[in-house]
Amino acid sequence: MAGIDLHFHSRASDGALTPTEVIDRAAAREAKPELLALTDHDCTAGQEEAAAAASRHGIAFLNGVEVSVTWGRHTVHILGLGIDPEHAALADGLRRIREGRLERARQMGDSLAKIGIEGCFEGAMRWCDNPEMISRTHFARHLVDSGAVKDVRAVFRKYMTPGKPGYVAHEWAGLEDAVGWIVSSGGMAVIAHPGRYDMGRTLIERLILDFKAAGGQGIEVASGSHSLDDMHKFALHADRHELFASSGSDFHAPGEGGRDVGYTESLPPICRPIWQALEARILRPQA
Ligand code: AMP
Ligand code: MN
Ligand code: MN
Numbered sequence: 001m002a003g004i005d006l007h008f009h010s011r012a013s014d015g016a017l018t019p020t021e022v023i024d025r026a027a028a029r030e031a032k033p034e035l036l037a038l039t040d041h042d043c044t045a046g047q048e049e050a051a052a053a054a055s056r057h058g059i060a061f062l063n064g065v066e067v068s069v070t071w072g073r074h075t076v077h078i079l080g081l082g083i084d085p086e087h088a089a090l091a092d093g094l095r096r097i098r099e100g101r102l103e104r105a106r107q108m109g110d111s112l113a114k115i116g117i118e119g120c121f122e123g124a125m126r127w128c129d130n131p132e133m134i135s136r137t138h139f140a141r142h143l144v145d146s147g148a149v150k151d152v153r154a155v156f157r158k159y160m161t162p163g164k165p166g167y168v169a170h171e172w173a174g175l176e177d178a179v180g181w182i183v184s185s186g187g188m189a190v191i192a193h194p195g196r197y198d199m200g201r202t203l204i205e206r207l208i209l210d211f212k213a214a215g216g217q218g219i220e221v222a223s224g225s226h227s228l229d230d231m232h233k234f235a236l237h238a239d240r241h242e243l244f245a246s247s248g249s250d251f252h253a254p255g256e257g258g259r260d261v262g263y264t265e266s267l268p269p270i271c272r273p274i275w276q277a278l279e280a281r282i283l284r285p286q287a
């Protein structure tokens, strides 16, 4: 939806810009956005700063987060939109997820060292402001910067996806827990970029049913990670399962591929936009 972007990252997780910089970048687009939500992974540290920046630009804002979830043998991402970052159950849940990241990153460094690529843990940490938020993206930036691999995409393909030498399996939050924290804090839960999961139709349907049973109500239809075919496919899933549709760029960093921040394509007309259901949670700039 032109002017609406409800999924992007800052340096509080694995984005390259500060919360202020990423909102400034969105605001500087030729068509100023109407509504933005910052959705850092497992962390709400950037919300206050981003909300203040949006307000300065006269742009409406939703507090957001992208929660890492383990569902069966799959990692899925669940967005929380319109959350209350201070809510105790949500804040505790996110803190527990973050706790596992540092040890996982050490193991990733060790396993890359075994194939002769030394120093990656320390290298990745130099790209990360907050050690408990260390992620595969920081490893990827280090490997590109050190000249070992040509770009971030190639790092994931060669080293950091299941079965590859730098990949370390990890147990994230449960689906029911993640959706529960989001909903109890006053937000709505959204299945992020469903087109990216390695799941056929039957599994996607099962994920949607489990997600709905836990209290989830939305799915990303327009996404920087989706092709046009994906967008139409998930618009039909949303319609069939009576889910609200969301739109987000999933922007991380200038020049790292994917969509820029502050804009997503219009949702297909059968969709019910989730922001209409979140009206009461939208922070409007003071006149
Ligand atoms: P982590 O939470 O540490 O597992 O890192 C996940 C992050 O890695 C995602 O949020 C994306 O930003 C990034 N990522 C995952 N897969 C890819 C890929 N194939 N290409 C580029 N970035 C990716
Ligand atoms: Mn990311
Ligand atoms: Mn994601």
Ligand code: MN
Pocket: 007, 008, 009, 066, 250
């Ligand atoms: Mn994301």
